Amino acid sequence: MGALTGRRALVCGASRGIGRAIASALGGAGASVCLLARDRDALERVAGELGGRAVPLVADLDDPDRAAAAVEAEIAARGAFHVLVNNTGGPPAGFLLEAPAVEFERGFRRHVLAAQMLTRTVLPGMIEDGYGRIVNVVSTSVRQPIPGLGVSNTIRGAMASWAKTLADEVAPHGITVNNVLPGAxxxxxxxxxxxxxxxxxxxxxxxxxxxxxxxxxxxxxGEPREVAAAVLFLASPDAGYITGVSLPVDGGRIRCI
Ligand SMILES: NC(=O)c1ccc[n+]([C@@H]2O[C@H](COP(=O)([O-])OP(=O)(O)OC[C@H]3O[C@@H](n4cnc5c(N)ncnc54)[C@H](OP(=O)(O)O)[C@@H]3O)[C@@H](O)[C@H]2O)c1
Structure with missing residues (x-):
């Protein structure tokens, strides 16, 4: 029996990188994992690696309404999710003053609105089943903006404020909301x-x-599995009294206390 045996997890951005490592960690702890991203072939490869524990869900978080509808259909077909990992591709590099408006809009939609829509979709099932863990993969730039990542720094701050607000609203249900902040x-x-x-x-x-x-x-x-280990802990029953925090996994890079 793993810490998440009998639980269902929705891991976004699970076809590569950090999301893929998170899917593997949650699957290793006994969860059934639904892998969301755009690249069907890559998702099927990851699902194959995780054995019978994973199913792919092709969806584009740039279109939060459609992505939420796909998740709704998945819940109708296979049941509620107990863990939601909000994770997706980061905005492109570039100086703030050079960024076109469309990059801010796309970043806000892909990160904040997608997380909002998916949360609203999975929440009723979490409340009904009495178990909910929402973990957002954000960035150390929440604490210390990174030069040359103007849009990303801006969107990460919005995401962290969204998460802290949500943590308060769902706390009465025993549902937790936390951020993991990867360094490089x-x-x-x-x-x-x-x-x-x-x-x-x-x-x-x-x-x-x-x-x-x-x-x-x-x-x-850092290695993706090191970020995934923090997400696994925050998704586990042992982390039930931790909510509204941002946990850096950055080898000590952030300079603030
Ligand atoms: N790696 C780092 O050093 C680092 C540091 C701090 C923060 N972060 C942040 O952590 C997050 C994950 O980073 P990573 O390094 O794992 O990134 P990555 O290697 O680029 O992987 C991004 C994942 O998100 C998916 N994705 C991208 N756009 C999507 C969309 N519109 N809809 C659905 N899925 C989408 C990608 O899959 P598909 O292409 O198949 O859709 C992929 O699975 C990002 O937000 C990144 O900016 C990373």
């Missing part, structure tokens, strides 16, 4: 950022990596 974590997203910053500064990618590592007391990037 070895995924496709990190590789893309390194390439973008190297191009921006006209330096080799190795130099950008070195610069980033120098800001991390542990001197290395």
């Amino acid at each position: 974590t070895r995924t496709g997203r990190l590789e893309a950022l390194i390439v973008a910053w190297a191009r921006r500064d006209d330096v080799p990618a190795d130099e950008v990596e070195e610069r980033m590592r120098a800001e991390i007391p542990m001197g290395r990037f």
Whole structure:
């Protein structure tokens, strides 16, 4: 018996990177996992790796209404979700003052509105079954904005405020809402950022990596499974009295106490 045996988890952005590692960790703890993302082939590969514990759900979080309708249909077919992991692709790199309005709109829709719509969709089942854990994968930029990630920094702040507000509203049901804040974590997203910053500064990618590592007391990037371990804990019964917090998983990079 794992900590999540008998529980159903919806993991967004589960086809790659951090979301994929989270799906694997929750599945390893006994949960049945529904894997949401856009790339059907990748989702089917991940589902295959998790064995009978996982099903793919193809949906685009850029269209929160349709994504929520797909989740609603999944609940009607297989039952309520007890764990929701809000996680999706990060906004593109770039300076705030150069960002077009459409990037802010897309980021808000993909992160905040999608999380809001999915939460409203899964909440009745959590309340009815008496178990609910909502975990959002956000970023250390909630605490300390990252230069060159203007839209991302803005959207992460909105996401953190949304989550704290939600935590208060669902607390009477015993449902928790928490954020995990990854630092530099070895995924496709990190590789893309390194390439973008190297191009921006006209330096080799190795130099950008070195610069980033120098800001991390542990001197290395994180692994997706290290972020997933924090999500698993927050999704577990043992974390039932922890709500409204933001937990960095960043090798010590954030400088505030
Ligand atoms: N890696 C880091 O260093 C780091 C640090 C701080 C914060 N973060 C944040 O943590 C989150 C996950 O990061 P990651 O590194 O795992 O990113 P990643 O490797 O780019 O993976 C993103 C995941 O989200 C899915 N996705 C993207 N757009 C989507 C959409 N419109 N609808 C549904 N699914 C979508 C992708 O799948 P499909 O393409 O199949 O849809 C993929 O599964 C991101 O928000 C990222 O910005 C990452």
